[in-house]
Amino acid sequence: MARIEINHLTKQFGSLTALDSVALQLEKGQIVGLLGPNGSGKTTLLKIMNGLLTPTAGSVKINGMDPGVETKKVVAYLPDRNALPDYMNTKQLMDLYEDFFVDFNRSKAVKMVKDLGLDINQPMKKMSKGTKEKLQLCLVMARDAQVYLLDEPIGGVDPATRDYILRTIISNYNEDAVVIISTHLISDIESVLDDVVFLKEGRVVLHKQAEEIREETGESVDKLFREVFRC
């Protein structure tokens, strides 16, 4: 059984079709790049996988289950926006994660927070946008989850932090987990990707291993992306 199975998944917002009969099977033990331009359906797909959107048709199965309480126990999700309560500080947020997620590794979180120079007692409302993003990522990546769904994890941070995040993702990689990274900053993450999914106007137009793409086309994933999505 694949870790994630998506069948004929369709999502419509009124007359707009955000996802059009998407079908994917993603196995554990790999880092997947969910790549596509703005509005291609990447965020919509991740939100459905988290149960934050209800699909119009089709299904998503994680470990054979529909998104719900059981899947949320094993899925670590980084949304495309700051969602942490602004009245809490880092320590309180760690307490909360520890209370709700059995797989939360506090010592890993503390190390990441220190590495990134965050103040554990600083309230969220006094943090800059970039600092909030870093903290959110620390909390998500400090979980020993089976599925990581990262929506634009490197979009709003500086290059040094970007490198740290990618190193963290690689170091978190294990045989039992699948990491899905949604982004359009392909050149930055290409080196860590095992599998690549191109989404265009809500449809999967390519799903291949990164190495396979490079061998078959003689091009980098970034170059192929630019060709496929040329305006």
Add this chain to the structure above:
Amino acid sequence: MLGKLLKYEIPALGRRLVPLYIGWIATAALLGLMVGPLQKESEFMIVISALLYTAAATAVVVMAVVMIIQRYNNSLLGDEAYFNQVLPVTASQHIASKTISAMLWVLLSMVAMAVTGIIIAMFSGHFLDIFKVNWLEFLSKVDWLTVILVLLVTVFGITQSVLQIYAAITIGRQAKQHTTLAAIGAYIGLMIAETFVGRGVTEVMSFKFYDVFNSIAGFRMTMLIALVVTIAIGVIYFFICNYLMEKKLNLN
């Protein structure tokens, strides 16, 4: 998991309300002083302190209502929902935690009101008058069954009102745009439906059989019916919220 949700939800509301309670009690002390020992100093100050006390009371009520609505809307259907809705808890646990927390703070606001009354009595120098009353005689004359029924109707009535607001917000969020307007429309719709149900039940069950104004038994029966209807309507609102959050959640 409900206990864990409450552990974080109760302080989330309290962080705004507790400072207001403190301010309210301070204005009560000032009012007590002005109507008591300092009464002869200035009539103007009595008016000012009474206005301050009223303003503080209004601030508590307004803030309590705003926070109860805001906590539900932001944390379960707004940006914070991207954090809360991925916690491994059910929709019903989320709704229950918001409702219980709201109820607790409404009750604490009532307690704060009673405390301000005592503070006014203390600072005005009339506190000892409380002990002049023969409490044992007074308490022995109280019709406790009726008092308990009225209290239950009040508590469940407030809970039902909170759930009505939650249901209206959740229905409003189903709209593709203008969700606030849709929520207000849903609230008005629910109010009208509730009025019809209430009137129907009252006509059929209560006034036909009991002379409310002349009989204590009739009044008790009316309170009992009101309690049952209030709980039933509250349960319906809870299920509306739960169904929409579980089956039709669409965070934009």
